[in-house]
Amino acid sequence: MNQTEYISIAALNQYAYCPHRCWRMFCAGEFTDNQYTIEGTTLHDRVHTTSDVQRGETWQVRAIWLKSEQYKLIGKSDLIEAEDGQIYPVEYKRGRKGEWDNDELQVCAQALCLEEMTGQPVNTGYIYYAHSHQRQLVEINAELRQSAIATIESVTNLLETGAMPKPVYSKRCQGCSLYSQCLPKATDKVKSYQEVN
Amino acid sequence: MGTLYVTQTDAFIGKVDERLTVKAEQKTIMDIPLIKIEGIVVLGRATISPAVVNELLERHICLTFLTQNGRYLGRLEPEATKNIFVRKAQWQAVGESEPAIHLVRGFVRGKLKNYRHSLLRTQREHPDTDLNNNITRLENAIAPIEKTSSIDSLRGLEGAGSAAYFGCFQQLIKTPEFKFEARKRRPPTDPVNALLSFGYSLLRHDVQSALNIVGFDPYLGYLHVERYGRPSLALDLMEEFRPLIVDAVVLSLINKRSLTLTDFTTEPLSGAVSLTKEGLHTFLRTYQQKKLSSFKHPVMGNKCTYQESFEIQARLLSKYLMNEIDKYPPLVLK
Numbered sequence: 001m002n003q004t005e006y007i008s009i010a011a012l013n014q015y016a017y018c019p020h021r022c023w024r025m026f027c028a029g030e031f032t033d034n035q036y037t038i039e040g041t042t043l044h045d046r047v048h049t050t051s052d053v054q055r056g057e058t059w060q061v062r063a064i065w066l067k068s069e070q071y072k073l074i075g076k077s078d079l080i081e082a083e084d085g086q087i088y089p090v091e092y093k094r095g096r097k098g099e100w101d102n103d104e105l106q107v108c109a110q111a112l113c114l115e116e117m118t119g120q121p122v123n124t125g126y127i128y129y130a131h132s133h134q135r136q137l138v139e140i141n142a143e144l145r146q147s148a149i150a151t152i153e154s155v156t157n158l159l160e161t162g163a164m165p166k167p168v169y170s171k172r173c174q175g176c177s178l179y180s181q182c183l184p185k186a187t188d189k190v191k192s193y194q195e196v197n
Numbered sequence: 198m199g200t201l202y203v204t205q206t207d208a209f210i211g212k213v214d215e216r217l218t219v220k221a222e223q224k225t226i227m228d229i230p231l232i233k234i235e236g237i238v239v240l241g242r243a244t245i246s247p248a249v250v251n252e253l254l255e256r257h258i259c260l261t262f263l264t265q266n267g268r269y270l271g272r273l274e275p276e277a278t279k280n281i282f283v284r285k286a287q288w289q290a291v292g293e294s295e296p297a298i299h300l301v302r303g304f305v306r307g308k309l310k311n312y313r314h315s316l317l318r319t320q321r322e323h324p325d326t327d328l329n330n331n332i333t334r335l336e337n338a339i340a341p342i343e344k345t346s347s348i349d350s351l352r353g354l355e356g357a358g359s360a361a362y363f364g365c366f367q368q369l370i371k372t373p374e375f376k377f378e379a380r381k382r383r384p385p386t387d388p389v390n391a392l393l394s395f396g397y398s399l400l401r402h403d404v405q406s407a408l409n410i411v412g413f414d415p416y417l418g419y420l421h422v423e424r425y426g427r428p429s430l431a432l433d434l435m436e437e438f439r440p441l442i443v444d445a446v447v448l449s450l451i452n453k454r455s456l457t458l459t460d461f462t463t464e465p466l467s468g469a470v471s472l473t474k475e476g477l478h479t480f481l482r483t484y485q486q487k488k489l490s491s492f493k494h495p496v497m498g499n500k501c502t503y504q505e506s507f508e509i510q511a512r513l514l515s516k517y518l519m520n521e522i523d524k525y526p527p528l529v530l531k
């Protein structure tokens with residue numbers, strides 16, 4: 001039995017957005033299926049069920065599993081492309097470019113997996129924002145790599161201990177789908193609350 | 198929509214695509230999108246199709262069975278949430294622990310303060326009623342709560358406060374045909390007790406569902422621990438809501454004469470009183486309306502319905518047990 005626990009690449013994105021949300025989704029299991037628990041499904045099997053196409057100069061493959069043994073990462077890519085032998089990940093996002101850098105982090109994690117899987121360096125990636133139909137270049141530079149690796153460590157630690165990061169209210173709470181479960185303002189509200197007699 | 202109450206005897210609950218249908222005597226009496234349903238309560242007997250059972254479990258919709266008279270029989274319990282952290286904190290606080298004592302104080306204080314406000318309001322609206330003595334007795338039960346550390350003594354204060362409140366409940370009833378002497382349960386032998394018991398049954402279903410959603414084990418409580426197999430935590434969290442919702446609904450139905458003695462039937466021998474079919478529908482309609490009416494949540498400061506407030510209180514309870522907030526604020530409304 002292989003007991004290795006992999007971290008879902010999506011968890012990194014959530015953690016960068018809000019550690020408490022990441023805890024709720026990946027530790028407390030609120031509103032996540034087990035789509036991430038894909039241990040034992042080897043990438044190899046998957047690749048053969050996924051179609052790849054050649055579009056002009058660009059080779060494209062959609063929806064394949066990405067995995068890294070070094071970082072214990074696993075996840076699904078939206079799109080992997082190769083041009084002139086250079087391979088890079090493309091991550092799809094529904095909305096506009098967010099204010100947070102969590103999407104870049106996710107692309108970087110995908111790049112780390114790709115590097116391990118192909119044995120060649122991956123120095124760029126893209127985020128495709130469906131709302132604006134635009135691709136945004138993500139440079140997989142040393143700084144981003146470091147921050148991705150640091151996040152991987154934090155998430156590993158979170159999943160191992162289950163210790164709940166306290167919810168902290170900020171602008172990004174607006175539009176969070178777990179707001180009513182989390183009630184980030186409760187701590188302050190309860191502090192200042194005076195019960196009537 | 199919220200909770201769906203099925204009262205038709207031998208109704209058939211089925212599913213068509215993403216909709217729930219209730220049929221009785223060859224006629225479709227209800228047809229509701231599943232997405233709008235948060236809970237189902239069946240009163241009496243109903244047939245539920247296997248497809249519906251699956252769907253309810255998948256969607257985490259609770260199905261509760263009550264007898265025709267509203268006595269609780271049991272429920273179809275979807276898989277508990279994966280949030281074991283809440284349950285772990287809940288179990289850790291069992292017994293005479295610091296958090297258990299704090300919570301029991303909150304449950305008892307919340308209920309008794311709401312009782313008191315209810316009496317004060319009646320006194321304001323009907324200057325001819327004299328409830329001073331009972332209000333004083335209630336205040337005497339509330340005052341020592343914060344200094345009382347034994348859960349048994351807190352139960353005593355709760356009992357004294359409840360006795361003071363029900364001791365003058367008759368004076369809250371402004372319709373001469375309805376008499377109330379004391380709380381009588383299992384079975385209730387007068388209309389007022391029948392309404393109270395029935396209302397508390399429905400409330401229990403709602404509070405228990407909220408606890409389930411948040412991740413609690415509803416069977417492990419702090420104030421109610423005397424019997425295994427009772428949803429003790431649901432009974433605990435219900436306390437503050439009893440006067441706010443059920444008593445308010447019962448008094449309003451009686452005082453506005455929406456219900457009269459003709460809406461009740463009495464069983465021979467046992468003397469158990471229950472609602473007629475029409476009475477039942479009137480009660481359920483009013484209870485549902487009450488749950489969907491909104492107020493400003495005193496702690497969170499936003500508008501919410503009573504239905505939503507069950508979950509808010511359950512979340513505050515979990516936050517207290519998980520050390521996110523330093524006190525549990527029961528819902529106390531003026």
